[in-house]
Amino acid sequence: NAGVMQNPRHLVRRRGQEARLRCSPMKGHSHVYWYRQLPEEGLKFMVYLQKENIIDESGMPKERFSAEFPKEGPSILRIQQVVRGDSAAYFCASSLTGYNEQFFGPGTRLTVL
């Protein structure tokens, strides 16, 4: 009965590199949400996906950030040409439907040098 899984747990990138964050939802869940948490702050919504579809990306920066949730495999949050301001904890949550509880993974802590 695995929960939401995220990898890697820690990721270090130099400015200008790409970061790829992966999220496997709970078994049976087809709704995935990505949130970002800056140090000492609350969680901010980034994007909501259902299998193969982006439902709401209103919280995602327009440039350098993209997300996908393919038919097979985990959801991917991709950050191109990372900058120091991208350093944060990125959390993925999943739910059974869009109206059910959201369960969070352990997060990926991204550090940009």
Next chain:
Amino acid sequence: GENVEQHPSTLSVQEGDSAVIKCTYSDSASNYFPWYKQELGKGPQLIIDIRSNVGEKKDQRIAVTLNKTAKHFSLHITETQPEDSAVYFCAARSNTGFQKLVFGTGTRLLVSP
């Protein structure tokens, strides 16, 4: 859009005392209010939630109350224990548009033995 405010930002209590954390929301269309507990280095863990058709919900030492008219909801923890020490986040979800959670800024609870 929705805005959630949370108070206090820090709360120190003695073991066995009660702790109360309060949140207010701005969007009258919000109808779902979860509370999450986050321990250091971990992802948020759902501890209790309430929907707008209910005024109060209890689960052992934890209770949540909702006042729709005043647009505020509160978390009550009785007989606090040192293992309750963590950061607690409230959140709200609107029934219009999409299913993102809007989080408060968190309350750091410290329970001293």
